[in-house]
Amino acid sequence: MKKLAAGIDIGGTNTAFGLVDREGNMYAEAVVPTTDFPDLDDYIQELYITIEKMLKTAGPDVELAGVGIGAPNANYYNGTIENAANLMWKGVIPIVERMKRFYPQLPVIVTNDANAATIGEMIYGGARGMKDFIVVTLGTGVGSGFVSGGRLIYGHDSFAGELGHTIVKAHGRQCGCGRKGCLETYASATGIKRTVYKLVADEIAPSSFRDVPFSKMTAEMVTKAALEGDPLAIQAFEYTGEMLGLAIANAVAITSPEAVFLFGGLAKAGKYIFEPTKRHMEANLLYNYQNKVKLLPSAIDDKNAAILGASALVWESLGEV
C-alpha cells in the first residue's frame, strides 16, 4: 500500500488539494471554490469528500497517511484558523478538530503558508537532510519559517517566524501592520515597486519606469527592466538586496542556519536578487558566520508549492524526516 498525504491550501478564493507521496510525487489534484461554501460545516464536508474522491482517483493500492492544511492566520498548537481577514468564516475556526471527526486515527495539521513552505522544503526540497535552515517567501508580503535542530520554531503561541516584520530601518517606510521600516516594505513584490519609486525621486538617470504609474507596475516588470539594463531597476534590486541581506544576517545571528532559501515571486529574479542579497548578507554577518551560510533558491517553488508544503506537514508529524 502506497501511503499518500493530503495537502490542502486554503485561500480566500479557491481551495487547492493534492495527494502526495513521501518523495513529493503528486497522485491526484483538485480545486474547489472556497466561496461556494459560506457555511463552515458544508465546507469541512467538502474537504472530506474531495479527499475521498482523490483517493479513488489515485488508485486501489493507496492509503491516506494524514491531512496537512496551509491557511492564513493558522494556529498550529490549537489547530485553528483565527480571524483570517480573507476568509468568509469569522472568528476562530477549529479546523483540525472538525477534520479529525472524519479521520480520527490520522494526523491532521494546520499551519500558515510560510511554515508549510518551510516544511515542504525540508521534506521534498533543497533542505532535505538539513536540521537548521530558514525559508523566506518573497511574495506580496514577506513570510518566513525557521527550522532549528530539525524542528520548526513555532514560539510559545505558534506565531513565530515573522522575518517580514522585523524592522530593518528605524522610522522607515509605513507598513500595513501600522509600524514603520518592516522588511516587508522593502523586500516584497510591493516593496521593490516602492523602491523603484524612491529611486525615481532620488535619481535623475533615465528609466522606463518614469512612464509607468505605480498602480500598473509589477515586480516582474522590474526584473525585465533589469535584464534590459535599466539603471533604476538594477539599483532597485541592489537596494532590495541591501535590506534583505541585513535582515537575513540578523536572523542568522539568532539561529545560525546552514542555509537560507528564497521562495516566491522576487526569488525568480535570479542573480538580480541573489547577488546583492548575498553580498549584503555577508557584509553584515559576524565573522564566525561568514562564508558558511548558503543562500539558495527554493527547490520546490512551483505552482504546486502550497499543496506540497501542506502535505509535507503530514510526513513531518509522522517523524519520517
Add this chain to the structure above:
Amino acid sequence: MKKLAAGIDIGGTNTAFGLVDREGNMYAEAVVPTTDFPDLDDYIQELYITIEKMLKTAGPDVELAGVGIGAPNANYYNGTIENAANLMWKGVIPIVERMKRFYPQLPVIVTNDANAATIGEMIYGGARGMKDFIVVTLGTGVGSGFVSGGRLIYGHDSFAGELGHTIVKAHGRQCGCGRKGCLETYASATGIKRTVYKLVADEIAPSSFRDVPFSKMTAEMVTKAALEGDPLAIQAFEYTGEMLGLAIANAVAITSPEAVFLFGGLAKAGKYIFEPTKRHMEANLLYNYQNKVKLLPSAIDDKNAAILGASALVWESLGEV
C-alpha cells in the same frame, strides 16, 4: 518726454520685448523667434530694429532710457552671455558691447533671469522701498537674487545668488549639477514631483498619484490634488516647505533681509506652499530673526515678469530707486 526702458528676455526659443515706464506700465511689446537668427550679428541687429519699432508704436512723446536684458548664464560685470547651453551662439557673447554700438549714450545691462526678477521686484513690485530682501524663483529650477543695502549681491564673479544650489540635505537627491541634496531637487516644480514619488514609496495612504506616471505629472496637478484633499499632495507640500524653509532660514542668517519673496510656478500654490515654508523657516531661524522676516508672494509674478525684470535693470542702473 516720457522715458521708457526696453526690457528684453532672451530665451532659447523666443526673445520677448517690452517698453516699460518707471512705474512698470507697458507701452509696447514684441516677440521674435530666437532661432530665426543663427548669425549673432543678425540677431543683435534684430534686437535694435525691434526696439526702434516699439518706440514708434509707443508714440511721439517717448524717449528710450536704456536697455535691460535678462539672459541665461549672463555675466553682469562683463556684459556677456557665457556658454549658455540653450542658445545657438556658442562661447562668450559680448551682448552689452554689441548693443552699445547702437546706443552708445544709454545704459545697457545684462543679468540672469533670477537677478532680473529681483530687480523687477525692487523697482515695480513688493520690494519697493526695501533695501534688504531676497527673491526666490520656484520654477523648473530654483533661482534667487539677494539685495543687501539696496544693491544686488553679484559676488566677485557675478555668479552670486544660487540658493537653489545650496545643499539642504547631505547625500540627498541627485541634482542635475552633479552634486546631491541641492535645494533645487526638493523645492522646484520637478522637486515636488520627486517628493510625491518619494511619498508613494514611503506611505501607504491612497492617492490619485498612484495612477500617474512621473513623465505625465505636473506641479499644478499636485496643487490641484492638495486642494481636493489628497493626503500625499498635502504631505508633499509639507516636505517642500520643510526643505525650502530650512534653506531660507540659513540664507536669512547671512543677509538678514526684511522680506523673502516667492516667485514662479510653485509660489502659485498659495497657502499650500506658504504655510509650511513659513512654519519651517521660523522653526529654523535664530531667535533674533524670528517673527521679523516677511514671507511674501512676488507682486509682479505674471506673464510679463521677465520683461519687466529686464527693464527694471535700466532704472536701477540710473539710480532711480
Add this chain to the structure above:
Amino acid sequence: MKKLAAGIDIGGTNTAFGLVDREGNMYAEAVVPTTDFPDLDDYIQELYITIEKMLKTAGPDVELAGVGIGAPNANYYNGTIENAANLMWKGVIPIVERMKRFYPQLPVIVTNDANAATIGEMIYGGARGMKDFIVVTLGTGVGSGFVSGGRLIYGHDSFAGELGHTIVKAHGRQCGCGRKGCLETYASATGIKRTVYKLVADEIAPSSFRDVPFSKMTAEMVTKAALEGDPLAIQAFEYTGEMLGLAIANAVAITSPEAVFLFGGLAKAGKYIFEPTKRHMEANLLYNYQNKVKLLPSAIDDKNAAILGASALVWESLGEV
C-alpha cells in the same frame, strides 16, 4: 543518594566550581587559578581532582550526576573550546572527550557562558516551566541564549544566539567584531558609557559626566547618576532601551518567546533599564506580539550564576526539565 551536578566556569584567570542539586542548592564550592596550569593535561587532571574533593566535602550520601562546563568559544556539538583568546591553551581543546576519560558513564557538556546562563534560567530560575524564552546578558559585551520548544537553539554549528551582534543601526558604532552598529556597542556596560559620551557631544545639559574621563567611567556610575537625577544619565538609559528594545522586538518576531530575561550588570539598573527597554520593545513589536511578552530580570543573577548555569547543563542533558 542525593544526585549533584558539577558546574565549572572556566575563565582566563580563575576556574570556579560548584556542586549543585536539581533545585539549585550549592553543596560545595572551589576556585582554582587557571593560569597555574599552562599544561592542558595538568589542568584537566586538576578539574577532576577538584570535583572529587568537593564530592567528599559534600558528604557521604551524594552522587555525581554529570559535569557541566561553561567556557568561552565553546562548541557544544564537538565538546570543544575553540581558539579562545583569553585562555592559555591554543587551538581546539577537546575538553569533553578529556573529562570523559575520568567520567565515562556520566554526561559531560560544554557550552558558552550565555547559553549556560540560559539553561540555568530554565532549570533553576525564572524560566522554569517555560518552553520558549530568551536570555540576554548585558555585561562587558551582550550575549544571549534562545530556547524554542524547550530546547536551546544551537544552530548548525553551535554558534547560534548572538543577539549582541545583530545590527541595530546601519553604519552605527564601530564594534570590536569589525562591523558597525552591533547591539553590543549600545546595550553593554561599555555601550552605555559610549552613549553617555555621545550625549555629552550632542547635548548641553549639565552633567557630572562632563568631569569624568571615559577610562574612569563605569556603568554603575551611570545608574547612580540616573538615581540622582543626572539628565544625561537618564537619557543614556533611554537611548540604551531604544536600541535594546528594538533588537529584542526583532528577535521576538523570529522565536515568539513567552518571556525575555535580562541578566548581568546593566540589568541591575532596574527600572532605569527595564522601563525604556519595555516601552521601545512594545513600540517595535508587531501587533500580534504586543502586550504578551514578559520582560523580566533574571532570577539567578547572582555571584554564582556562572557555576549554576554550567551545572544546569547536566540536568538539561538528563532530560530532567
Add this chain to the structure above:
Amino acid sequence: MKKLAAGIDIGGTNTAFGLVDREGNMYAEAVVPTTDFPDLDDYIQELYITIEKMLKTAGPDVELAGVGIGAPNANYYNGTIENAANLMWKGVIPIVERMKRFYPQLPVIVTNDANAATIGEMIYGGARGMKDFIVVTLGTGVGSGFVSGGRLIYGHDSFAGELGHTIVKAHGRQCGCGRKGCLETYASATGIKRTVYKLVADEIAPSSFRDVPFSKMTAEMVTKAALEGDPLAIQAFEYTGEMLGLAIANAVAITSPEAVFLFGGLAKAGKYIFEPTKRHMEANLLYNYQNKVKLLPSAIDDKNAAILGASALVWESLGEV
C-alpha cells in the same frame, strides 16, 4: 599731522584700547577694567579720558580720525549695544551718541566683534583690495562677516552675518541658541571638543582623549594630539572640516566671494583644519565656484586683532578703503 583711529574692544572684564594708523601700526595702547565702572556715565567718560591720554602718549604730530568700537550685541545702524548678557549695563546703551558728545565732528562707529574683525581684514589684512569676501571666526562660538561689493552686509536690522547659526545638520547637536544642528556646535572650539567625545562614543581606536574629561579638554589639546598622530584627533578635524566646508560652500553660493578667511583659535591648527575644510568646501561647491574661492588664514589674527578691527571701522567709514 598723522591721522590715527582709536580702536576700542569692549569685553565683560576688560576694555582694550589702541591708536592705529591707516596701515595698521599701533601708536599707543591701554587697558581698563570694564567692571570698575558700574555707572555707564563714568565708563563713557573713562573711554574719553583714555583716548586723550593715548593721544598724548602717541606724540605731538598726531590727530584723532575717529573712534571705532567693537562690542557684543552691537547695533551698527542705531549705534547701540543691546541687552548684552556679558556687560553690567542692562538694556539698550546708546554708546555712539554718548561718545559723539566728546567727538561731535568725528566718526564714531560701533559693531560686533566678528564684523570688526572683517573690516580689520579688509583695511589692514589679507582682504586688502578685495570687494567680496567672508571672514569666519572660529572661537568659543562661530562668528562671521560678509563683505559684498566692498561693503559689509548688515541686513535690514544690523544683525546679518550669523554663519555660526546656519543649520548644517537637521536635528543635530543642541545649540545654546535653543535650536539644533547650528554650525557653531561643530566648528567652534567647543564644537571640536564635542566631536572628540562623539568619536570616543563611535570608535574603538585608542586615543589619549579616553583619559581626559570634557571639562578639562581644550581645542589646543586636540591640535596637539593631531600633531602626535592621535587617530581620534585627526578624525575630529576631518569631521569639523566636513561641517565647516559644507557651511562655507552654502555661503559661497549666496555671496560668491573671492576668498574666505578663517580667524581665531581653531584656525591656528593650520593644515589640520584648512586641509579638510578646503576639501569638503570644494566637494560641496557648485561647479562654477569650484577651484576659484581661496580659503586663507586671517592675516591680522594676533593679540591685537580686536583693537585693530575696531579701529578699522573708522577708516572704512571715511571711505579710505
